Amino acid sequence: ILKTLNSWFWWENIWMPINCTWEHFVDRDGLVFPKPHQLYATIPYAFVLLIIRFFSERFVAIPLAKALGIKNVRRVKPQPNPVLESYFRECSKHPSQSDIQGLAKKCNCTVHLVEKWFRRRRNLEIPTVLRKFREAFWRFSFYLTSSIAGFIFLYDKPWFYDIWQTWVGYPFQTLLPSQYWYYMAEISFYWSLLFTLGIDTKRKASWFCLALFYFFSPSQDFLAHVVHHLAAIGLMSGSWCGNYVRVGTLVMFVHDTADFWLEAAKMFNYARWEKTCNILFIIFAVVFFVTRIILFPFW
Incomplete structure (x- = not known):
């Protein structure tokens, strides 16, 4: 049964264009192609990101929070009963x-x-303000880093300026090292968010995910985030396996460029810097509108 399911899952007609098989995607003549088994590496990479997160929150986020005026309020624990x-x-x-x-x-x-x-x-x-700040700082750091890296990886590529260039030579487009690491980092990040979902501060998920679970679960936010993270991992993994890497990197870049503005606004909101928070949120709204409402569907 498992063998049948495996063969059905990797059926070429699902993943490949017409008249293409997995044998066509063997590295040859200087061409390097994405391979599904490479996605296994995202799991250990996710734990590497968790280690980086631990040290960045401890040695960067906490001092920054104190500099912005956020105090570490210690709550009194009740007597064991x-x-x-x-x-x-x-x-x-x-x-x-x-x-x-x-x-x-x-x-x-x-x-x-x-x-x-x-x-x-x-x-x-109830999570403390410092804890919320630390988590927002981590997401801000990743989204900012990925946005800068994405721009460096893409700015000199013809498909960054002409979307039709993403299909030139498809599906036999060679995989660039920058594309490999861009995908590994993004997928690993969402794995790391999934691993820490049970201990991170509960946040509101997207309206679609919340609506999906509204009538089915008492913990809608948690399951909605599980669905969101798994969907993100699934979409990126699917585009990797089908060698939709060029358009995939563009989609990831477009999504990340708005997110770090939102996380920055949250950080200053926790610090009660209202004017700075409002300015950052306005920038986020503008960037979100341009990237998600205009560029993403119509680029």
């Missing part, structure tokens, strides 16, 4: 007054202490 912890995790984070009275009797303590415990426990669930 298995009964209250079990209720908090399994029943409700906001118990009713009658439940609080019942829990107070079980724990042999006052109602005030139970209310205080739940208040402190809920506060631990």
Whole structure:
């Protein structure tokens, strides 16, 4: 069964143009082609990015946050209480007054202490401003770096100025080293986001993903982000396997050039630099409109 599924999945009619097979994409005569097995490398690369993220957040983001006036607020942890912890995790984070009275009797303590415990426990669930800043800094750093690298990789290519050049010689277009590393970095980044989704600050996903899971899951944001990241990985991997690398790099560049402005606006919003935040958000809106609404569909 697995062999049948594997042969069906890699059926040439799905991935290749007419009259092309996988044998046509063997390196020859100085031509180098993308190979599906190269995508396995994105998993260890993702862990490398996580290591880079750890050190960049610790030694760059935190000092930068302090310089911008963000304080590291330490929240008081509630006293360990298995009964209250079990209720908090399994029943409700906001118990009713009658439940609080019942829990107070079980724990042999006052109602005030139970209310205080739940208040402190809920506060631990709320991410600190510093934590949000660190995560925004990491995304800003990657999107900015990938945008600069993408421009360096693409500015001297004819298909950067004429979209029809992406199809000249297709599908037998040789893979450039810059294209290889551009793809590896982008796919690895989304793998790393997927790996840390359970511990990162919960963010609102796209409206489409949220609508998809609105009626099916109590944790719409989490699953919506899972779908978003897997879709991004799937689309980039599919374009890699089909050698749509030229147009793929253009799509990645167009998407990343707006994102780092948004993350920068978030960082200054956390620092309460309202004017700077507003200016950056306006720039983001303009860049987003130009890249996603004009260039992406009509370029």
